[in-house]
Amino acid sequence: MKYGILLRPSSFANYLDVRTLPILLTLPVTFGIAFYLQLAASQKKFSESINLWLNVVNLGSLLVIPLALNWIMQPAPASGIFVLLASAIMWLKLISYCLANREYRMCHFSGKPVIEVVDGVKREELVLYPNNLTLTDLLYFMVAPTLCYQMNYPRTPAIRWYWLLGKVGQMIFFLFMAVFLVEQYCFPVVKNSVSHLKSGNVPGIIERVMKLSIPGLYVWLIMFYTFFHLWLNILAELLRFGYRQFYMDWWNATTMDYYWRTWNIPTHHWLARHIYFPAIRHGMNKKLASFLVFLFSAVFHELLISLPLRTFKLYFFVGMMSQVPLLFWSGSLKGTVLGNLIFWVTFCFVGQPTGILLYYFDYTQDLLRAATGI
Numbered sequence: 001m002k003y004g005i006l007l008r009p010s011s012f013a014n015y016l017d018v019r020t021l022p023i024l025l026t027l028p029v030t031f032g033i034a035f036y037l038q039l040a041a042s043q044k045k046f047s048e049s050i051n052l053w054l055n056v057v058n059l060g061s062l063l064v065i066p067l068a069l070n071w072i073m074q075p076a077p078a079s080g081i082f083v084l085l086a087s088a089i090m091w092l093k094l095i096s097y098c099l100a101n102r103e104y105r106m107c108h109f110s111g112k113p114v115i116e117v118v119d120g121v122k123r124e125e126l127v128l129y130p131n132n133l134t135l136t137d138l139l140y141f142m143v144a145p146t147l148c149y150q151m152n153y154p155r156t157p158a159i160r161w162y163w164l165l166g167k168v169g170q171m172i173f174f175l176f177m178a179v180f181l182v183e184q185y186c187f188p189v190v191k192n193s194v195s196h197l198k199s200g201n202v203p204g205i206i207e208r209v210m211k212l213s214i215p216g217l218y219v220w221l222i223m224f225y226t227f228f229h230l231w232l233n234i235l236a237e238l239l240r241f242g243y244r245q246f247y248m249d250w251w252n253a254t255t256m257d258y259y260w261r262t263w264n265i266p267t268h269h270w271l272a273r274h275i276y277f278p279a280i281r282h283g284m285n286k287k288l289a290s291f292l293v294f295l296f297s298a299v300f301h302e303l304l305i306s307l308p309l310r311t312f313k314l315y316f317f318v319g320m321m322s323q324v325p326l327l328f329w330s331g332s333l334k335g336t337v338l339g340n341l342i343f344w345v346t347f348c349f350v351g352q353p354t355g356i357l358l359y360y361f362d363y364t365q366d367l368l369r370a371a372t373g374i
Contacts, residue, residue, distance in 0.1 A: 019075040020083040023066045027090055030062040034094045035138050038101045042108075042130040055098050062091045070307055080308030088304060092147045092270055097138065099274060100149040104129035120154040120242060127151045144241050145232040147270040154242025164237050171230040178222045185215035190360045197357065208357060213348045220352060228264070254339030256326045259347075260294075271297065294324055305359065315358045319351060 037058065041051045066087035070080050107114050108129050116126060127137070132151040141149055189212045196204035228246045236244055248262035261268050271293045279289035298320035306312050333339030 019073040020070075020079045022073060023069045023083045023087070026065050026069070027062070027087065030058055030094065031090070031138070031142065033058045034097060035133075035135060038098065039130075039133050041101075042105060042133055048102075059091060059094055059098070062087065062094065067303065067307055071310070074310070075308070077308045081304060084304050084308060088300065089147070090142065092267075093142055093149070096147060096149040096270060096274060097141065101129070101133070104132075104151070114151075116150060116152050118150075118152045118154055121152050140239065143235065144239055145235045145246065145266065146241075146243060147266045148273055156237075156240045156242055159237055159240060164234060167230050167234050167237070171226055171234065174222050174226045174230065178219050178226065181215050181219050181222070186212065186219060186356075189215070190356060193357050194360075205357070209349060209354055212356060213352070216352050216356060217348050224263075232266075252340065253343045254336055255334050256323050256343065256346075258334075259343060260327075290327060291324060294320065294327070309359055311359065313358070315355055319355060 034055070037046075037051060037054055040046055041048070046054065066084055070084060074080075075083070104114050113128055115123070115128065118126070129151065137151075144153065146153075189208060193205065193208035193212075195201075196208060224247075232246045233244065235241070246265050248265065250259050250263035253259035253262065275293050275296060276289050279292050280286065284292070298317045301320060302314060302317040305316050306314075333342065
C-alpha cells in the first residue's frame with residue numbers, strides 16, 4: 001500500500017450525509033397522493049383527463065423536488081447520488097403503478113375484468129381490480145424488488161432465516177470492501193490525475209485510466225453483486241417474493257445490446273413494458289423504439305450523476321448515446337470471442353475509468369472556482 005491505510009471513520013460521512021434527509025422525507029407524500037388518485041379514479045371521483053393531469057403533476061414533483069433539494073442542500077456526492085437513485089426507483093415504480101391501474105380500470109369499466117396468470121397462485125386466490133387498491137398492496141410493491149406493477153406476484157412458502165442471515169452478513173462485508181477499495185485505491189489515482197488532465201498530458205491520462213481500470217472494475221463488480229444478488233434477494237426473501245431473476249449472464253455479452261438487456265433485468269422489463277412496446281404499438285419501428293429507450297436511459301443516468309456533482313458536461317449522456325450505433329452494428333459479432341473481447345475492453349478501459357476521471361476533474365475545478373471566485 002503506497003499511501004498506507006487511507007480509510008478513516010470520517011470517510012463514511014460521504015456516504016451517510018444527513019443533508020439528504022429532507023429529500024427522503026418528501027417521498028412518502030408523493031406515495032400517498034398516488035394511492036389516493038388511483039382510489040378516487042376507481043370510484044369515478046375525477047374524470048380520466050383530470051386524473052391524468054393530477055398524476056402528471058404528482059409524479060413530476062417526485063422527479064423535480066428531489067433534484068431541486070439536492071441542488072440546494074448540496075450533500076456529499078455519494079449521498080446525493082444514492083438519494084436521487086432512491087427517488088428515481090420510486091418514480092419508476094409509481095409510473096408503473098399508475099399506468100397499470102389505468103389499464104385495469106379501463107377494462108373494469110368496460111366489463112372486461114383483468115385476470116392475471118401467475119405461477120403458483122390459484123385462480124380463486126387472485127386479487128382482482130379494484131380490490132388491489134389498498135395501502136398494503138402499494139407498500140408491498142414499493143418495497144418489492146421489481147419496477148413493474150401487477151396485482152398478483154408468485155410467493156415462496158416461507159422465509160429462510162438462516163439463508164437470509166448469511167446474505168445480510170455478505171452484504172455488510174462487501175459494502176465495507178467497496179468503500180475500502182474506493183478510498184484506498186480509486187481516490188488516490190483520481191486525485192493524482194487532475195494535473196495530467198489540466199495540462200492535457202495524454203500519456204499521463206492514459207496511464208491513469210489504465211491504473212484506475214482494475215480497482216474501478218472491482219468496485220463495480222462488488223456493488224453489482226451487493227445490489228443485484230444480495231440486496232434484491234434479501235428483499236425478495238423477506239417479502240416471500242417469487243421472481244428472483246434480477247440479472248443474466250451479461251459478462252458473456254458479445255454485443256452491447258445483450259449487455260444492456262441482461263445486466264439489470266428489473267429496469268429492462270420496465271423500459272420494455274412502458275416505453276418500447278407502447279412505442280411499437282404507436283407505429284414506431286423497432287430501431288426507433290430502441291433509440292427512444294436508450295435516449296430515456298441516457299438522460300436519466302446523466303441527471304443522477306451530474307446533479308450531485310454539480311457539473312453538466314454530458315459525459316455519461318454522450319458515452320451512452322455513442323453506443324447506439326454499436327447496438328445495430330455489433331450484431332455481426334454476436335456469439336463470437338471478438339465480440340466479448342470488444343465488450344470487456346470497452347467496459348474496463350474506455351467507459352468507466354475515463355468517465356470517473358472526467359467527472360472528478362470537472363467537479364474539483366468547479367469547487368476551486370467557487371472557492372476562489374474565478
